[in-house]
Amino acid sequence: MERTIALLGTLDTKGKEFAYVKAIIEKRGHKTVLIDAGTMGSPSVKADITREQVAAKAGYSIDELNRADRGVAIEAMAKGATLLVQELYENGKIDGIISLGGSGGTSLATAAMRALPVGFPKVMVSTMASGDTRPYVGIKDITMMYSVIDISGINRLSSRILANAAGAICGMVEAEPLEVAKQDQSEKPLVGATMFGLTTPCVEKVRSILEDNGCEVLVFHATGTGGMAMESLIESGFIDAVADITTTEWADELVGGVLSAGPTRLDAAGKMGIPQVVSVGALDMVNFGPMDTVPEKFRSRKLHVHNPTVTLMRTTLEENRRLGEILAEKLNKAKGPVIVFLPLKGVSGIDKEGMPFFDPEADKVLFETLKKNLDPRIEVRELNYNINDPEFAEAMAEALLQLIRNSKVN
Numbered sequence: 001m002e003r004t005i006a007l008l009g010t011l012d013t014k015g016k017e018f019a020y021v022k023a024i025i026e027k028r029g030h031k032t033v034l035i036d037a038g039t040m041g042s043p044s045v046k047a048d049i050t051r052e053q054v055a056a057k058a059g060y061s062i063d064e065l066n067r068a069d070r071g072v073a074i075e076a077m078a079k080g081a082t083l084l085v086q087e088l089y090e091n092g093k094i095d096g097i098i099s100l101g102g103s104g105g106t107s108l109a110t111a112a113m114r115a116l117p118v119g120f121p122k123v124m125v126s127t128m129a130s131g132d133t134r135p136y137v138g139i140k141d142i143t144m145m146y147s148v149i150d151i152s153g154i155n156r157l158s159s160r161i162l163a164n165a166a167g168a169i170c171g172m173v174e175a176e177p178l179e180v181a182k183q184d185q186s187e188k189p190l191v192g193a194t195m196f197g198l199t200t201p202c203v204e205k206v207r208s209i210l211e212d213n214g215c216e217v218l219v220f221h222a223t224g225t226g227g228m229a230m231e232s233l234i235e236s237g238f239i240d241a242v243a244d245i246t247t248t249e250w251a252d253e254l255v256g257g258v259l260s261a262g263p264t265r266l267d268a269a270g271k272m273g274i275p276q277v278v279s280v281g282a283l284d285m286v287n288f289g290p291m292d293t294v295p296e297k298f299r300s301r302k303l304h305v306h307n308p309t310v311t312l313m314r315t316t317l318e319e320n321r322r323l324g325e326i327l328a329e330k331l332n333k334a335k336g337p338v339i340v341f342l343p344l345k346g347v348s349g350i351d352k353e354g355m356p357f358f359d360p361e362a363d364k365v366l367f368e369t370l371k372k373n374l375d376p377r378i379e380v381r382e383l384n385y386n387i388n389d390p391e392f393a394e395a396m397a398e399a400l401l402q403l404i405r406n407s408k409v410n
Contacts, residue, residue, distance in 0.1 A: 227261030324369025
């Protein structure tokens with residue numbers, strides 16, 4: 001089936017490369033919409049949507065942006081391109097998007113891509129794709145392809161890389177989920193769950209029980225972007241209920257670890273009023289990279305090398321007190337039903353007797369502070385298990401199923 005793919009980029013500096021990708025896509029039987037977001041030299045190929053149209057969408061003229069600082073020009077064209085791409089998507093005029101660029105072009109194009117929904121095909125060929133891509137990807141499913149060499153001309157290497165990229169976006173727009181994956185999905189409650197390596201047994205058990213009882217479960221890795229992605233999907237109305245087992249990202253946000261999901265973590269489910277069961281998974285730890293990346297001020301703390309690229313730091317009594325206050329403050333704002341589950345024998349796989357982060361006193365401070373500050377309407381269930389014991393997972397899953405059933409009745 002013929003699809004339409006947007007090509008977004010700067011046609012003054014990358015026109016030849018965009019023309020090459022456009023030709024390959026069209027040879028595969030698809031249509032293209034070429035969008036020029038350049039501001040400097042003249043475009044070397046004809047655009048379907050001109051730079052003047054992109055600039056006007058952002059409230060500027062090209063002459064104004066030619067005289068402006070490069071950063072201001074990129075920001076303006078990113079805004080205009082984002083609005084135009086959103087309109088094309090909302091009007092059903094595009095089925096995928098691809099771009100090519102260096103740092104400026106990548107920043108511009110991925111801003112537009114991040115405005116598109118998860119699942120919409122997005123490919124970014126970039127000189128920046130071998131480093132930290134978080135500023136470009138954010139919480140969206142943008143496929144980043146490293147260009148290896150600068151995107152400057154068509155040669156024996158760039159021609160192969162750009163052909164691969166064209167093939168990738170064509171494959172994406174042509175792909176359809178298997179029918180077995182689509183059957184009855186609209187009727188199933190969609191549940192978001194949060195998981196970490198050290199809470200995996202619990203989450204896998206919860207997921208299994210929920211799926212056996214007619215739910216569809218999306219598991220988010222609680223690594224900062226995972227928590228942000230879940231919050232975003234909840235706020236968009238995509239998720240019907242939450243098994244927020246692993247709230248560890250708040251430890252990183254509070255203490256300064258590398259896996260924070262930001263200060264709005266735990267807001268969306270409460271705001272949307274959807275059923276949620278919440279626990280304190282992995283709040284015993286703050287995350288850093290390799291041992292030599294741990295800040296000097298933390299070097300005397302209890303540290304554990306989880307693997308060569310991850311070092312964990314045990315949270316203190318005072319940090320657990322603050323975490324209890326923060327979680328209570330967040331959950332007290334919930335408009336929907338909430339049940340909090342406390343695992344009295346440890347909050348992670350290494351917070352149990354004989355393991356490096358076993359600290360019953362720190363856990364007790366967390367539990368007592370949370371209970372003390374929670375609104376009386378929020379039920380707290382204390383279970384004499386470690387978070388990864390199957391009985392704990394079963395209790396959380398059954399409670400959420402009951403909340404979902406009650407919400408359907410109401």
